[in-house]
Amino acid sequence: MAQVSGESVFIEGKCIRCHTLGRGRFVGPDLLGVGDRYSRDDLIRWARDPESIYAEEKKKPLNDGYPPMPPMNLSESDAQKVADYLMGYKLPSDLAESGTIKGRIGNITTGKPEEEHNVVLISYMGDRQQERHFAESDSLGNFSFSSLRWDRSYEIVLFHEGVQYVSSKMVFLPGEDRITLDLPVYDTTTSDENVSLQSLNLIVYPDEESGKVNVTSLYVFENSGNTVFTAESEGPDTSKLVFSIPEEAVDVTFSGGVNPEAMQREEEKLYSKLPFLPGMKRIALGYSLPLSQVRGKFQIGFNYEVADLTVFVRKTELGVRVEQPGAVAEETMIHDEAFLKYQLSDLKPGDVTVIVSNTSFLKSDIGKYLPVILFFVLVAAGIISFFYRKNRLRI
């Protein structure tokens, strides 16, 4: 295992979110020279459990004008390392007065730098947005933000052809006065020629109790081109990621960072309006089908060729199974539940047919309609006896 240094505990232990070293107050006090104020043991206590200090001093917070420090729950050895680091830390003599963030915007599609591009730098204190700084890239795609405060975290946002690119959040590490980053952007396309479905996993989970079949689909898409696939126009055209869902589907949910508002439902199809950058994209889609609506069978469709398709069907009294040429069931256990597993490969766009072979659930359906059926039976009987009586009267 890699040796963890006191500095990396200070960075990864999130101390940098609230403390600077020699750069002034942040959420908490500047920790430069903190070893002169506290013993090593006390520093370990601060790092592990500030409450024990508060209890001993009978004061919380200890320093006026600051909130109390939350417990960071470091291990004993990490707390020792960070305490030693704080005691030994010396400010580098050549450190600049303020920070600089420099970067270069390269267009991966054209292989050229992006000039005259607007770049926005957003600064944060904790989670709260503070200032916005603006810059423009030069002919080599370079931009630079200087005179930046140490006690902020930063994020870069830019737009290219309508697609938003956001960097991860950056902070100046102890002793660091410059951050350099590369920002790749891509041209966009509305053609899905580079988009393919690598794999699709379907989990079909009949649940007699709730009277529903729950279907979860896990899609792994690949954009193998060097352009962003985006939807330009509204409405059902092919320039979007398309997901088939049965018309009867209810409780439709998405996971994997997909904002449901970025999806659009039109009867049996869902469209993703999200831009799809080169690389992989995983999307989980879930919905329920009321058993009373599916009757004997239903179809789960897919709009792309798929290299690997795996279907898991939970075994229940309903005897749900897949009926597809080449589909062979294999029994498997997942979390103590029995499933039938089917594996299919190299499929054309189409669907998987799922059969509900034991329609015993229809009994409960009959239960629901029994009063209605009885009513008609009685009405029919009444009519018959009426005729019967009439006939008798005639006799």
Ligand code: HEC
């Ligand atoms: C969420 C913000 C936050 C984080 C994260 C945080 N601290 Fe603090 N820290 C504070 C605040 C606020 C104070 C002042 C509290 C007080 O005076 O009671 C403080 C005080 C301290 C002090 C005493 C400073 C003095 O001058 O009295 C030490 C030492 C310290 N923190 C170390 C750490 C270490 C080490 C870490 C990382 C493991 C860390 N802190 C993480 C907010 C934080």
